[in-house]
Amino acid sequence: MTSIPQQSLDFLKASAPFDQLSTERLMALARHITVAYLTSENAAQILADRDNNLFLISSGQFTVKDSNEVEQNLSEGDFFGVGNLLNKLNHAIDIKVDSAGLLYCLPAAQFDSLCNENPAVAKFFETYHSDQLYNDAVADSKSMWLYKPISEVISDTVISSDTDTSILRATQQMSEASISSLLITEGDKLVGILTDRDIRNRVVSKEVSVHLPVSEVMTKEPFKITENRTLFDALCMMTEHNIHHLPVIDRITHTPLGMLTSSDMIRHQRGNILFLIDELAKAKNLYELTRLSWQLPHYFAKHAKRLGDFDVAGKVLSQATDIMTRKLLTFFQQQNGNPPFDFCWLVYGSQAREDQNMGSDQDNGLLLERRPNQQEDEYFAQMSQYVCEGLGKCGIKLCDGNIMASNPELRLSVEDAINESEKWVKEPTLDAILHFNIFLDVRAVAGNKDLFTALQAARKPLLKQPLFLSALARQAADVAVPLSVFQKFVFQKGHQPEDCIDLKVNAIAIINNLVRIYALAKGLEMPSTIGRLDNLKEESQLTESDGNDLRDIWLFLNRLRWRHQLQNSVTNNYVSISDLSSIQRHQLKAAFKTIKRSQQGVSMKFAGG
Amino acid sequence: MWQTLKNWFLPKFTIPAHFRHLPWQQIPFLAIDLELTSLDAKESNILSIGWVEGKQSSIALASCYYQVIATKASLNQSPVIHGLLDEHIAQGEPVKVALEKLRHYAESHVWVFHNTNLDMSVLNKVFLKLGMPLEDIVTLDTLQLALYQIRKSESVPAPNAATLTSCRQRHNLPLAPAHNALDDAVATMELLFAQLSQLDSKGREPLSALTGTGALKVFKGTVRPQRINP
Numbered sequence: 061m062t063s064i065p066q067q068s069l070d071f072l073k074a075s076a077p078f079d080q081l082s083t084e085r086l087m088a089l090a091r092h093i094t095v096a097y098l099t100s101e102n103a104a105q106i107l108a109d110r111d112n113n114l115f116l117i118s119s120g121q122f123t124v125k126d127s128n129e130v131e132q133n134l135s136e137g138d139f140f141g142v143g144n145l146l147n148k149l150n151h152a153i154d155i156k157v158d159s160a161g162l163l164y165c166l167p168a169a170q171f172d173s174l175c176n177e178n179p180a181v182a183k184f185f186e187t188y189h190s191d192q193l194y195n196d197a198v199a200d201s202k203s204m205w206l207y208k209p210i211s212e213v214i215s216d217t218v219i220s221s222d223t224d225t226s227i228l229r230a231t232q233q234m235s236e237a238s239i240s241s242l243l244i245t246e247g248d249k250l251v252g253i254l255t256d257r258d259i260r261n262r263v264v265s266k267e268v269s270v271h272l273p274v275s276e277v278m279t280k281e282p283f284k285i286t287e288n289r290t291l292f293d294a295l296c297m298m299t300e301h302n303i304h305h306l307p308v309i310d311r312i313t314h315t316p317l318g319m320l321t322s323s324d325m326i327r328h329q330r331g332n333i334l335f336l337i338d339e340l341a342k343a344k345n346l347y348e349l350t351r352l353s354w355q356l357p358h359y360f361a362k363h364a365k366r367l368g369d370f371d372v373a374g375k376v377l378s379q380a381t382d383i384m385t386r387k388l389l390t391f392f393q394q395q396n397g398n399p400p401f402d403f404c405w406l407v408y409g410s411q412a413r414e415d416q417n418m419g420s421d422q423d424n425g426l427l428l429e430r431r432p433n434q435q436e437d438e439y440f441a442q443m444s445q446y447v448c449e450g451l452g453k454c455g456i457k458l459c460d461g462n463i464m465a466s467n468p469e470l471r472l473s474v475e476d477a478i479n480e481s482e483k484w485v486k487e488p489t490l491d492a493i494l495h496f497n498i499f500l501d502v503r504a505v506a507g508n509k510d511l512f513t514a515l516q517a518a519r520k521p522l523l524k525q526p527l528f529l530s531a532l533a534r535q536a537a538d539v540a541v542p543l544s545v546f547q548k549f550v551f552q553k554g555h556q557p558e559d560c561i562d563l564k565v566n567a568i569a570i571i572n573n574l575v576r577i578y579a580l581a582k583g584l585e586m587p588s589t590i591g592r593l594d595n596l597k598e599e600s601q602l603t604e605s606d607g608n609d610l611r612d613i614w615l616f617l618n619r620l621r622w623r624h625q626l627q628n629s630v631t632n633n634y635v636s637i638s639d640l641s642s643i644q645r646h647q648l649k650a651a652f653k654t655i656k657r658s659q660q661g662v663s664m665k666f667a668g669g
Numbered sequence: 670m671w672q673t674l675k676n677w678f679l680p681k682f683t684i685p686a687h688f689r690h691l692p693w694q695q696i697p698f699l700a701i702d703l704e705l706t707s708l709d710a711k712e713s714n715i716l717s718i719g720w721v722e723g724k725q726s727s728i729a730l731a732s733c734y735y736q737v738i739a740t741k742a743s744l745n746q747s748p749v750i751h752g753l754l755d756e757h758i759a760q761g762e763p764v765k766v767a768l769e770k771l772r773h774y775a776e777s778h779v780w781v782f783h784n785t786n787l788d789m790s791v792l793n794k795v796f797l798k799l800g801m802p803l804e805d806i807v808t809l810d811t812l813q814l815a816l817y818q819i820r821k822s823e824s825v826p827a828p829n830a831a832t833l834t835s836c837r838q839r840h841n842l843p844l845a846p847a848h849n850a851l852d853d854a855v856a857t858m859e860l861l862f863a864q865l866s867q868l869d870s871k872g873r874e875p876l877s878a879l880t881g882t883g884a885l886k887v888f889k890g891t892v893r894p895q896r897i898n899p
Contacts (some may be wrong), residue, residue, distance in 0.1 A: 063719070063735035065855040094854075096727040097862035101870045102694070106727065119843045136843075159841065160866060162859060430742040 064090040071118055071164070075463070076643035077184035092170045098122070100157040104470065107153050112168040115141045115153075120161015125154040133158075135546040137645070142188045151365075180598050184643075210294060210308055213289040214318035219247050220660045222274035227263055230254055230274045241305040243277045243316045250316040251280035255305050255610035272293050285320070287309035288466070294320050334509075337376070340383045346450055349387050353454035356380055357418060361626045370622035371615055373413040381411050381456055386506045388450040392443050399443065400436040402429040404510040408463060412503040412587040413572065417622060419631030421457035421554055423498060425470035427477060427511045440471055457631075463498060473512050478518045485522045488531035497535070500576055501587040516585055522618070523580045525668075532580070533666035536573040537659045541652040542566045549637055557636050563621045570655055573660050578602045581666070588616055601665050610658060615650040620644070683887050684876055685805055688779060693865055694872030697811070698723045699778035700858035701771070702850045703788045708742070710790035714740045717852030718767050722778065723858040726866070734770065735851035737761035742894070748845070765799055768792075775804040783833045785810040785886060793888070802826045806888040807876070811836065811857050814864045815882035836860055840867070 064087050072078045072086055081089065085302070096106045098120060107115075115665050117138050124129035127143040131154070136139060144151050145168055175182035220243035221230045232252070236244050244252040254274055262268065262277040285294050285309045298306055304322040309315065336352065336359055342350040365384035387406060391397070408423035410416045414463055424447075426440060452458045465471060472480065484496050500523070504512035542550040542561045552560045561567075579592040582600045586592060594613045596602045602610075624635045637645060688696060701720040707713040715738045722732035739761035771792075774780070782788045785808045796803055815836045819826040829835055833856055834847055839864035845856040869878065879885045 063733050063851055064730055064846075065721075065733060065852045066849060067843070067852055067855065068730060070846070071843070089792060091731045094727050095859070097859060097866065099726070099866045099870060101866070102726050102872060106725070109725075160863065161841065162843065488880045 068093070068095070068164075074642050075116060076641070076646050077181045079642045080180055089166070089170060089174065092167055093640040094165045097160065098155075098157055099160040103155050106128040110165050110167070112144055112150070113138060113141055114145055114168075114171045116164040116166070118162040119166055120157065120163075121159040122161075123156040123158060127151055128191065128511070133546045135381045135548050136161075137642070138547065139185075139188060142185050146185060158298075164291075175597040180323070190439070199267075207285070209315075210285065210289055210291060210320065213291065213324070213336055214287070214308055214320065218243065218316055218318055220316055221254075221274060222246070223278075224273045224413050226271050227254075227259075227274050227333075228276060231259060231270070238319060239319070239349070241319055242274075243307055244274055244317060246314060248315045250281045250282075250284060250307055250309055250314065251275070251305055253305055253319070254278045259380060261468050263326045278300045282307055284309050287317050291320075291325065295325055298322060298325070324373040337380055337383060340380055340387070343387055346391060346453065349384060349450070350453045350455075353380070353456075356455070357626070360418075360622070364560050371551070372617040373622050374410070374417060374618065376411075377416040377420075378414040378417075380413050380503045381416060381422070381451070381454075382407070384451055384454050384456070389443070389506050391450070392446045396439070396442065400432065402511065403427065403440065404416060404504050404508050404511040405447075405465070405506040406502055406512060407505050408502050410500045411505075412501040414591075415568075415590045415618065417633075418625045419633060421459045422451050423459055424448070424465050424505075425463070425467075425472070426465045426470060427504075427507075428473045429508070429511060429517060431473045431476065432471075435467075437471070441466070441468065444471065474514050476513050476615060478552055481519045481522055488562065490531070490535060493531050493535045497532075497573065497576070501572070503587050520583050520585070525584055529577055529581055529666045530668060532573070532577050534661050535551060536570065536577060537663045537667065539566065539570055541570065541654045541655050541659075543649065543656070547649060549645075551637070552634060557635055557638070560634040561638040562600070562633050563624075563635050563638065565618055567655060568614065568617050568621065568633075570659065571610055571617075574655075575602075575610060575660050577662055577666055606658065606661070609654050613654055616647060616651060620648070677824070680790060682722065684807060684885075685776075685887075687787060688778075688807060688873050689889045690875055692875060693869065693872040694725050695892055696876065697778045697780050698858065698861065699774045700854045701779040701788065702783070702853035702859065703791060703850070704789060704850045705787075708787065709882060710794065711730055712789055714738075715764055715767075715795060716740060717761070719849070719854040720771070720774075721851070721855050721858055722782075723862065726862045726872075728855065730859055733851055733855065734862070735849075736767045738764045738767060740764070740873045764772065765793060765801075768796060768799065772796075772801060772803065774779060775806050780806055781861050782810055782812075783820045783860070786799075789886075789888060799815065802890070804890040806890065807884045808888065809861065809879070810862060810884040810886070811860045812877075814861075814868075814882055815839075817882040817884065818864065818867070833857065838862075879898075 061239065064519065065276060068090055069083070069086060078086060094110070098106060105121075107406075115134055117140075119136055121133070121135045123131055124134050124140045127149075128151070132140075133139075141153060142506070143149060144153075169313060175185065217239050219233065219239060223244055223246045225233075225244075228245075230242055234240070234256075237621055241252060241255040243251050244254055252275065254277070258277055258279055268277060282305075283301050283303055285298060287308050288311050294306055298304065299313045299322075306320045306572070308317045308320055310317055336355060340349065340352050343352060351352060352542065356377065360370075363394065375473055385407070389405065404427040405428055406412075406425045408425065410420040411423060426444060429531070432440060448458060448464045448466045458464065483493055502512075540550075544550050549559070551558055575592050575596070576587050578596050578600055579586075582596060584592055586595065586596050590611060593602075593607050593614075596607050597604050620635055621633055624639065625631060625634075627639075640648065694791065698810060699720055701718070703718050704714040704716040706716060713833055717735070717737045718734040721728055721730075721734070737760065737848060789808060791805075809898075811833075812831050815831045816826055818828055834863070835862055837843075837856060840860065842856075842859055842863060846852050847856075866872070868874075
């Protein structure tokens with residue numbers, strides 16, 4: 061009897077897109093596979109013997125040119141020959157064996173039938189060489205509310221009328237319940253709905269008698285949805301058919317369970333997390349504020365079920381931190397009286413970019429109307445101390461690097477702040493840049509925002525200067541993505557588990573740095589990376605498609621990081637590769653390659669100066 | 670009776686004619702692994718057997734064979750090592766069914782083992798007991814090839830340096846789950862390709878080039894009288 065060795069099954073199962081196949085299908089597929097040990101001497105012969113195969117590397121390192129594109133350095137888990145198979149081409153495959161190893165070879169016939177029967181596999185290979193992969197990863201991105209099942213959001217009471225109810229009675233029923241639409245049933249089944257619009261268009265304007273049965277004027281056979289679907293499905297249906305009322309029915313009995321309206325959708329969109337934020341804003345004292353703040357991680361852990369849910373998490377957390385800051389400032393002033401003169405509370409780094417995560421520490425500073433005397437400074441020092449410590453109690457870590465308003469160096473008058481920026485721009489040493497990067501993402505959170513506007517206006521021309529941008533560009537090119545020449549992941553040294561990658565330092569921060577340079581060059585003022593990318597679409601040195609790629613990658617990396625933190629209840633950024641699905645590993649590699657290309661792009665465009 | 674030719678410097682002519690001049694890349698190999706109830710060949714029974722064919726540095730997965738053997742013998746420590754339980758064994762085939770199939774490879778393939786002596790002694794015993802006649806069998810031992818390569822480089826092999834897993838690691842072959850007969854057979858075949866490629870990258874040398882390694886052995890069959898020179 062034919063049997064397939066476990067090691068081959070394990071390997072295939074760990075290789076996207078085969079991870080999607082059932083074990084039976086995988087066994088059937090494996091029967092057509094040959095495993096070859098490729099060396100410099102026999103590689104050409106082995107490939108020549110296998111016209112149009114799909115090749116999957118199990119071990120070893122190879123330099124391959126399998127299309128008109130540039131040659132690639134490939135290793136474990138990489139495919140080649142895909143282009144030939146998809147486009148029915150016969151491009152000769154040039155291969156150089158850098159280190160001998162095992163190659164899995166699947167004949168074209170099996171590849172074709174697999175693609176025909178499984179669209180997801182076909183899609184994988186069609187986009188294997190393009191940037192679409194992470195677009196896919198982001199395509200399922202919707203904020204968390206959309207993925208709630210409808211059953212969770214509709215109310216328990218069903219308001220309905222029978223078909224022979226008079227129009228008058230039905231309308232009264234609607235007024236009493238303050239609803240804009242009514243479910244109309246016959247027996248237990250839904251046969252129609254009566255909406256405000258029906259009453260306007262089919263009753264009042266046509267002068268129809270209100271004593272007629274409601275079945276005469278109702279919308280018959282309305283679009284409906286079953287309760288097990290998601291709000292997202294409902295939204296799609298409502299948008300597609302341009303309807304504002306969508307009856308919900310039981311998927312088995314078809315009895316009506318309720319009605320979803322467009323105003324429900326709006327309410328849910330703002331639901332949940334905003335509720336928590338509302339509560340934060342209502343907190344009356346430090347105790348209430350900290351108690352509510354500590355619920356935030358639980359909220360994320362509970363409600364963020366799909367990767368895409370994390371896209372809004374950073375923004376939500378930053379908004380929450382903003383509110384905490386404002387509350388704390390209010391508490392302080394309630395106890396200590398008004399400030400001697402105007403100030404503006406600035407936030408830097410991740411809070412400014414609105415991409416905070418569970419591990420982000422606080423970065424903030426004070427911008428003052430003028431230079432304070434000793435007594436005035438004492439007030440601001442105490443206020444800053446109170447707010448920073450308060451944020452710490454709310455779970456926003458104190459900053460290790462002392463980038464906090466409680467640090468006197470970060471309480472500057474507008475004039476001093478402008479002078480300082482000039483100094484930075486004139487002498488952009490690498491050390492200064494490293495230090496300065498964080499201050500380039502800045503946002504005003506509380507106090508007199510005119511002070512901040514004045515600072516921004518004065519800094520804008522300074523930060524555009526080529527010499528300064530070129531220093532930034534050189535620094536942005538300095539950190540490498542964790543990929544070896546052979547496209548293998550390079551793991552963080554001396555870290556447990558061993559297969560960890562620092563997604564922040566080695567990926568997300570690089571994108572932030574690159575996008576910042578384009579944004580400064582264009583004179584954009586918003587601090588968020590995604591916001592900058594949205595505004596770089598026109599009249600910038602970043603092409604729209606490159607911008608979209610960076611945006612998708614950024615979202616993807618951010619999701620992996622959030623999931624890592626929430627699933628493992630940690631606040632670091634060391635994501636373990638073994639925690640990723642094989643398709644995610646693949647996407648991660650593709651993402652790193654794109655980041656590397658973008659670094660080169662920035663170097664070419666800016667670093668010359 | 671079978672006899673092992675203890676002479677490591679095997680005379681060229683004892684290699685059967687159809688293999689004698691073939692470059693190793695052209696030779697059909699069969700990597701075999703047995704899971705046994707004991708490491709003592711005399712009292713050991715076969716629990717399961719797995720094999721795979723290989724030629725030109727390639728393995729067709731369709732040629733994989735795996736069979737659990739129905740045996741009444743005590744399992745001793747084997748369930749711990751091989752994961753084979755009594756219920757698996759009960760569903761197994763009689764050893765004769767598997768060996769009938771294996772016999773067909775006697776003349777056509779060079780048999781490859783990781784430690785030829787143990788597995789061949791057991792096979793020898795069982796074939797004899799079942800009264801099944803056999804051709805001459807040419808065998809290659811990846812364990813001996815490994816020891817040969819280690820001695821050549823480091824002179825004294827470290828303990829455990831010649832286990833299938835550590836041999837594969839030295840050749841940067843991927844980790845494979847050990848102790849299933851089929852997995853070990855495939856792992857052995859991959860290791861053989863790696864070893865032979867290292868010894869002769871062009872793949873042109875015939876088997877006789879391996880006589881000095883101690884890995885090549887010819888077991889004389891029981892079918893016809895031993896022929897010295899065909």
